[in-house]
Amino acid sequence: MESLLHSLMAVTCAIVLLVSLPQFKKTWDKRDPQDRSFARLVIWVILFCLNDGIWAIIATNHPHHETLLFASTTIFFAAAAITAYLWLDYTLCYLGKRIHHPKAYRIPALLLVVAQFALLLINIKYQFLFSVNESGYYRKTITAQYLFYMQYATYIFIGIVCLIKMKTGIKKKDRRKFTAVFLCVLAPIICGILQLFFPFAPFFSIGYMLGCCVIFTHVVIHMTRQTIYRQDSAIMAALSADFDLICYIDTQRKDVRFQTMNPRFKQIFDEDINSGLPSTQKLDKFLRTVIVPEDLPEFLKHGSCENSISELAKEPTFVTRVRVKIDNVIEFYELKIVHDSESNLTGYVIGMHNISHEERIKEETEKLKHDLMRTTLIASRDPLTGVNNRAAFNQKSDELLRDIEQGKSVEFAIIECDLNNLKIVNDQLGHEAGDLFIKTNCRAFCETFKHSPVYRIGGDEFVIVVQGSDYEERDALLDKLRSLREPNEPLRADRISFAAGIAEFDSQVDKTPADVLKRADAFMYIHKRHIKKREHAQESWE
Structure with a gap:
C-alpha cells in the first residue's frame, strides 16, 4: 500500500508539471537562454518523478528483480544529481548579470555531479552506498547520505547567496528576483530534509514539483507579463x-x-x-x-x-x-x-x-512661393515705370475672355493712350529725358484711374482696363485725364502729352477683349488727329 501511494504521488507530481508545461511554452522564447534552461529543468524533473514512481513499484512489489531495482536506484541518484545542477543553471540564467562570475558557481556544482557519478560507478562493484540482496530487497548504507549532502549542498548554497543578496542594498526589482529564487529552492531543501527521515516517501519528487510550481508562480507569470509588455511596446513602437x-x-x-x-x-x-x-x-x-x-x-x-x-x-x-x-x-x-x-x-x-x-519643407515652400511670386511680378512688370507690361495685359485679356465665354456678366472698358512726340523728346533732349517723359505720363494715368490696372504694351503705348468704380465714372475720369494734357511748347521732359481713346465692352458687338482694344485704338487715333489738327491750327494762327 505504501509503495502504491509513493508511486501515485510521484506520478501525480509529474502530471502537475506536464499540465503546466504547455502554458509555459506559450510564452517561452527558444532564443532566450533563461527559457531554454527552465524548459530543461522542468522536463528533467518530470522524468525524475516518473522514475521515482517506477522505483517505488519495483522496490516493494518485485522482490526478485534485484538487477532492475539496482539499476533503477542508480538512475534515481544520478538523476537527482543532474537535477541539482540544472537547478543551479536555471538560477544563474534567471539572475543573469546580477550574479558576477557565474563560472565560479557552475564549476564546483559540476564537480559535485562528477563526484556523485564516480561514487555511483564504484558502487556498482563494491555496493558501499546501497545494495540489493539476493532476495531482491533494497538496503541503503549510512554512506549513501554523502550523495544527499552533495546534491543539497548546491541548493543550500543557492539559498544562502539569495539571502545575502536580499539583505544587501540592491534595487527593489532585483530583490524581488532573489526572493523568487529563494522561495523556489526552499521547497526542495525542506522536502530533502524530510526525505532523510522518511526514506521510502516521495519527498524528492514533491520538493522538485513544488519548486517548479513556485517558479511558475513567481517567474513564468512575470515572464508572461514581460512578454505582453514587450509585445505592447513593439505594437506601440510600430504604430x-x-x-x-x-x-x-x-x-x-x-x-x-x-x-x-x-x-x-x-x-x-x-x-x-x-x-x-x-x-x-x-x-x-x-x-x-x-x-x-x-x-x-x-x-x-x-x-x-x-x-x-x-x-x-x-x-x-x-x-x-x-x-x-x-x-x-x-x-x-x-x-x-x-x-x-x-x-x-x-x-x-x-x-x-x-x-x-x-x-x-514649409519654409522652403513659402520661400519658393515668394520667389515665384516675385519672379512672376518681375516678369509681368515694366522695368521703367513699374506698371504691368504686355505679358500681364495678355493674361488679363485671357481672364476676361474666359468670363465672356462662360457667359458671365462682364463690365469693362479699355482706354488706349499713346504718348505724343516721344521720338522728338528723345532726339532733342536725350533718352533720359524720354524716360522721364514716359514715367510722368504713366503717373498721370495711374493717379487718375486709381482702381484700374495700367499696362505699358509698347514704347509709347499704354492701356488701362477700366473696371469697378472706375468703370462707373469712366467718362468723368477720362475727361479729367485729358485735361491734364499740356501743349508741346516749350518742349519739356516732364510734360504730360498723349492721345487717348476709350471703348466699352458690348456683348452684341465684341467677342473678345481684342475687339474692344481695336475700337479703343481707333478712337485714340481720332483723338490724336484732333490734337494735331488743333495744334497745327494754333501754329498757323500764331
Whole structure:
C-alpha cells in the first residue's frame, strides 16, 4: 500500500508539471537562454518523478528483480544529481548579470555531479552506498547520505547567496528576483530534509514539483507579463514610429507610463531626471528641461494636467506646437494630446512628434512661393515705370475672355493712350529725358484711374482696363485725364502729352477683349488727329 501511494504521488507530481508545461511554452522564447534552461529543468524533473514512481513499484512489489531495482536506484541518484545542477543553471540564467562570475558557481556544482557519478560507478562493484540482496530487497548504507549532502549542498548554497543578496542594498526589482529564487529552492531543501527521515516517501519528487510550481508562480507569470509588455511596446513602437515620446497619464492614480523612441530623450531621462521622483514629476521636469522657455507658458496653458482635461472634455483630441532645445539645437515638435475614452476622462495620452522636417519643407515652400511670386511680378512688370507690361495685359485679356465665354456678366472698358512726340523728346533732349517723359505720363494715368490696372504694351503705348468704380465714372475720369494734357511748347521732359481713346465692352458687338482694344485704338487715333489738327491750327494762327 505504501509503495502504491509513493508511486501515485510521484506520478501525480509529474502530471502537475506536464499540465503546466504547455502554458509555459506559450510564452517561452527558444532564443532566450533563461527559457531554454527552465524548459530543461522542468522536463528533467518530470522524468525524475516518473522514475521515482517506477522505483517505488519495483522496490516493494518485485522482490526478485534485484538487477532492475539496482539499476533503477542508480538512475534515481544520478538523476537527482543532474537535477541539482540544472537547478543551479536555471538560477544563474534567471539572475543573469546580477550574479558576477557565474563560472565560479557552475564549476564546483559540476564537480559535485562528477563526484556523485564516480561514487555511483564504484558502487556498482563494491555496493558501499546501497545494495540489493539476493532476495531482491533494497538496503541503503549510512554512506549513501554523502550523495544527499552533495546534491543539497548546491541548493543550500543557492539559498544562502539569495539571502545575502536580499539583505544587501540592491534595487527593489532585483530583490524581488532573489526572493523568487529563494522561495523556489526552499521547497526542495525542506522536502530533502524530510526525505532523510522518511526514506521510502516521495519527498524528492514533491520538493522538485513544488519548486517548479513556485517558479511558475513567481517567474513564468512575470515572464508572461514581460512578454505582453514587450509585445505592447513593439505594437506601440510600430504604430507610433513618427513619435519621439509617448506617455500615458492616469490622472486618477497620478501615474505616467513612458515610451521613448528618441535616444536623446532617453539620455535625458537617465541622466538628468531623478529616478526617485514620482512619474508625474518626472514628466513635468522633462518637459521643463527640453521645451524652450519662451514656449513653456503657452504649453502649460493647454498641456498641464487640469487644462488638458478641460480641453479634452470639449474635443477628444487637440494639438499644440512647441520648440524643443536639445544639445543647443532647437527643433519643432507637435504635441498631440488624446483622451482615453475608456477611462472616463481620468487618462490621456501625449505624443511628441518631431515636425522640424515639415517646418523646413514649409519654409522652403513659402520661400519658393515668394520667389515665384516675385519672379512672376518681375516678369509681368515694366522695368521703367513699374506698371504691368504686355505679358500681364495678355493674361488679363485671357481672364476676361474666359468670363465672356462662360457667359458671365462682364463690365469693362479699355482706354488706349499713346504718348505724343516721344521720338522728338528723345532726339532733342536725350533718352533720359524720354524716360522721364514716359514715367510722368504713366503717373498721370495711374493717379487718375486709381482702381484700374495700367499696362505699358509698347514704347509709347499704354492701356488701362477700366473696371469697378472706375468703370462707373469712366467718362468723368477720362475727361479729367485729358485735361491734364499740356501743349508741346516749350518742349519739356516732364510734360504730360498723349492721345487717348476709350471703348466699352458690348456683348452684341465684341467677342473678345481684342475687339474692344481695336475700337479703343481707333478712337485714340481720332483723338490724336484732333490734337494735331488743333495744334497745327494754333501754329498757323500764331
